[in-house]
Amino acid sequence: MIKVVGHRGAAGYATENTLSAFKKAVGLGVDEVEFDVQLSKDKVPIVFHDDFLDRITNSRGFVGDKPWKKLQKVKVIDHERIYKLEEILEFIKDFPQGLQIELKGIGTEKPVLRLVKKHRLLHRTTFSSFWHDRVKKIKELEPKAKTGVIVSDHPVHPLQVVRNARANNLHIRKSYVTKDLVKLMHANNKKIFAWNADTEKDIVPLIKADVDYIGSNRPDVVIKLLKKLKKC
Template sequence: MQIIAHRGAKGYVSENTIAAFRKALEMGADGIELDVHLSSDGQIMVFHDEHTDRLTGVSGTVKDMACDDLQKLKVDLHHEIPTLAKVLDFVDKRCLVNIELKVEAAARPVTQLIEKYVSEGWNYDHFLVSSFDWTALQEIRNRNPKIPLGVLTETDLDLAIGFAKSINAETLHPYFHLLDEASVKKIKAENLRLYVWTVNEPEDISRIENFGIDGIITDFPDRA
């Protein structure tokens, strides 16, 4: 079972920062999960929220701010908001990078950036692009069928399975509370790999592991 660190080792270090991804690697995570938005000048920014308030204490909207201005802000007073390229340079093929698209507009530039890194020696298997915005996933698939895709859902498993099959997605990413032994068996019968989120409590990790899933996305990669 793969351990994917949610926004890095979010349980220990400020989310979606280089420090969080470093901590995840130190803890032996098999992959990191991160979120991306676009800045006003089209840079791919690693940041979860649409607005900057919660994490930086400064009011603003990511899409309305240039990359340079965003990088002048500090996450939890200490950490720079990184670009996706900076995170990939830091990871340097050491683990899986699960890129969650927060906006459809990021589909094209993320595709182009993945293609650039593959041309420089990475493999497509180093990447997994996921989203709750299924239109964004469809666009990625249309642009490059080699990029692995994961369908996120927190509600309807059957609908998500159907969509995953329709775009030949590699993985399904359901909220872990949706799962039981029967639903896991159904998903596996469709030849979909199963990565579940966000599993943090030891008793939940143990229960989910027993279902025979392929990976968990967790804030605490050292607990699994």
């Protein structure tokens, strides 16, 4: 069964990585929600994508240079704010959705894993990163953790990339997904997460390739197409 993942909540309908976006994703019926985590200056895990505040807030500067006391006062567009990871975990644990947590900042592995385990969400969580050493570190800290390596291009040896990080999944840009790649991963007990597909033109080939996860800013579009093609 292909799982539908709301990218940064449901970023096509609400401000990314905010409670509004996660509520929207849950309401749309996604299987899992994806979001980004980095650390404040005083090492508080926060849910925020960019290295800098400028794009979606009323503030400026490098996120990691500011303590949580200041970040919690920053205003995000659409009357939203920045959330601590713990706040989002407290919200999502009351719903059945799985979690796809992308580790963005240096040193995120231990504090993020600690909070996920504190809220008893390890079995529902996949940890991923473009920095594959962080993925490997999660596995070292908690062998039972599900992990994924994110790649921005098509690796020459994709299976080896996943194995080197001791990961479970390959998270790859939608345009690099092929049926042969999916077959290779599945034959070796690995899964494929395709990101991010928002239109029928992009989504249908992923469904036909039988990927395991489809990340989308408009997850309702994926859900409708899955029902139409009877793949959910």
